[in-house]
Amino acid sequence: MTERLFAPCPRGLESALAAELAELGAHGVTATDGGVGCSGDEALIYRVNLESRLASRILLGIGECAYRTAEDIYRGARALPWPLMFERRRTIRVAVAAVRSPLPSIDFVTLRVKDAVCDAFRNATGERPDVDTRIPDVRIHVFLDASRASFYLDTSGEPLFKRGWRTSEVDAPLRENLAAGILRIAGWTPGTALLDPMCGGGTFLLEAAAASLNIAPGTQRGFGFERLSRYDAALWRTVRAAAEAKRRPALALPIYGSDRDPRAVGATRRAFQRAGLDGVATLDRADILAVEAPAAEGIMVFNPPYGVRIGEQAELAALYPRLGDRLKQRFAGWRCFVFTADTRLPKLIGLKPARRTPLFNGAIECRLYEFAIVSGSMRGRRANGPAAQ
Ligand SMILES: C[S@@+](CC[C@H](N)C(=O)[O-])C[C@H]1O[C@@H](n2cnc3c(N)ncnc32)[C@H](O)[C@@H]1O
Known part of the structure; x- marks a missing residue:
């Protein structure tokens, strides 16, 4: 029916x-x-x-x-x-x-x-x-x-962004379905190098790892439909088995995450373990300004702190220009996506967004800014090429 x-x-x-x-x-x-x-x-x-x-x-x-x-x-x-x-x-x-x-x-x-x-x-x-x-x-x-x-x-019960593998140890984690949607809008596909240099609880990294290995996001949870009279347990077993058959064995992937806060790196590591994905991503403690590109090209995605407190606002305003310089020096060939409600970002980072996509994080209106990075010295020459900003 x-x-x-x-x-x-x-x-x-x-x-x-x-x-x-x-x-x-x-x-x-x-x-x-x-x-x-x-x-x-x-x-x-x-x-x-x-x-x-x-x-x-x-x-x-x-x-x-x-x-x-x-x-x-x-x-x-x-x-x-x-x-x-x-x-x-x-x-x-x-x-x-x-x-x-x-x-x-x-x-x-x-x-x-x-x-x-x-x-x-x-x-x-x-x-x-x-x-x-x-x-x-x-x-x-x-x-x-x-x-x-x-x-x-x-038919879902608990909302579907609750995958059942993340711990609640970090501040302001993104909802998993928002992170997965951002990866999709960014055009990230399995096999492309992915780096989140402000990984927090690792939501982008886990979503990318699960997608790369064809792990169904609902594998570790139950659903509301199981409590309805129409529930067909045999059909559910068939659907689960079909999804399970597509799953690939865990292996090291070109997925990289770092955060300056050791607790965030620890929380990400534990979430990977809970998902049965220990060792799949490369995780490090590092300040974003010290991160090196792990591949010649790839997609960087992160959501910076919201900067709600005054001190944080000032700290971010000081960070972004240096980050823009760092991207130009070290990440030529990468596409960088920043998800934030902070409309000062493009000006402060000193890069022209190739695209800005409005997206809501709960009730907060945010933007996903895309920056195509060309190296500082190459900027003029490549400005009209395919990687132009
Ligand atoms: C909003 S949280 C990211 C949340 C993450 N996307 C998630 O879903 O869990 C921002 C993160 O940026 C980290 N951070 C702030 N400043 C940083 C810096 N300069 N270098 C690296 N990480 C930084 C914080 O420790 C925090 O974990």
């Missing part, structure tokens, strides 16, 4: 996610603000949960209704066959998101949808499911636009 699906993602990654979902076999792929709509069968639901590196969740469309009041939404939700979708013993949580909704209280809508689900169960079984707002078995999502409410079951 073909199902209607919606995959939310970090804003700015929609077209990259659309391409990825099409590669994974989704049909009718359409990018919209904040996510991608598509369709597919049960096997596709399992496959995209297991293999998508960019989606935040995979939501299964279960119904929609027109509304003017919260009671219209209650009636729309109450008409859905909830007791057929999951068992009464499952805990639930309802999440409502709204764009241009005229309703004064989203919390009230959340409450009324929860009531509708519980009333449907009470009517069918005499008992209602419990609510668990922390770790629910079943997550129900409602999306409101100006006049329509759409209801979804979350």
Whole structure:
């Protein structure tokens, strides 16, 4: 049976996610603000949960209704066959998101949808499911636009960027799907040298290593679909086995990471170990200004500290011009991608961005700046060539 699906993602990654979902076999792929709509069968639901590196969740469309009041939404939700979708013993949580909704209280809508689900169960079984707002078995999502409410079951459970291999030891780690999306936008492909000289918890490096070795990002975690009545354990085993068969044995890859903070390097090393990828990447403790190019060409990608504190801002303003010089001296032939919310960066680094891609890190509007590096002395001569900035 073909199902209607919606995959939310970090804003700015929609077209990259659309391409990825099409590669994974989704049909009718359409990018919209904040996510991608598509369709597919049960096997596709399992496959995209297991293999998508960019989606935040995979939501299964279960119904929609027109509304003017919260009671219209209650009636729309109450008409859905909830007791057929999951068992009464499952805990639930309802999440409502709204764009241009005229309703004064989203919390009230959340409450009324929860009531509708519980009333449907009470009517069918005499008992209602419990609510668990922390770790629910079943997550129900409602999306409101100006006049329509759409209801979804979350087939992912925990968001898909939780791969299950990172430790929570470092500050401000990027979400894994945002890091994977940045690698895709950068045009990085397995085999190309990758360097993150401010690696923090190693998110870019781990995503690149997993992609290089065809390791499905969901290998080490469970999914919401396993708690729905429609769950087909045999089909899931087949989908998992197909993904596992594509996996390559771990070997040393041209993936390089460093950070000036030894704790960050340690955290990255441990995350590689947890992922079963010990020794796959080369990791060092180093200041970014001391890093040498590990290959004649490649892709450098990093996200500097946000510079929220005043001292940090000044430190970054002093670092960037020196970094620009260092890149020109040591990284000719490389493409350098910097992901930051700091709009001073291009001016301070003294390089003209070849491209700037707007991307959101949660609610923070950021840019992915691309700099094509040509050496200081070569700049004039190559300015009109293919590597021109
Ligand atoms: C925002 S974090 C990077 C987060 C990382 N992308 C992740 O997903 O975990 C910035 C990192 O830059 C490092 N850093 C700051 N200044 C540095 C410098 N001059 N040289 C090398 N690393 C530096 C910090 O120690 C921190 O780990």
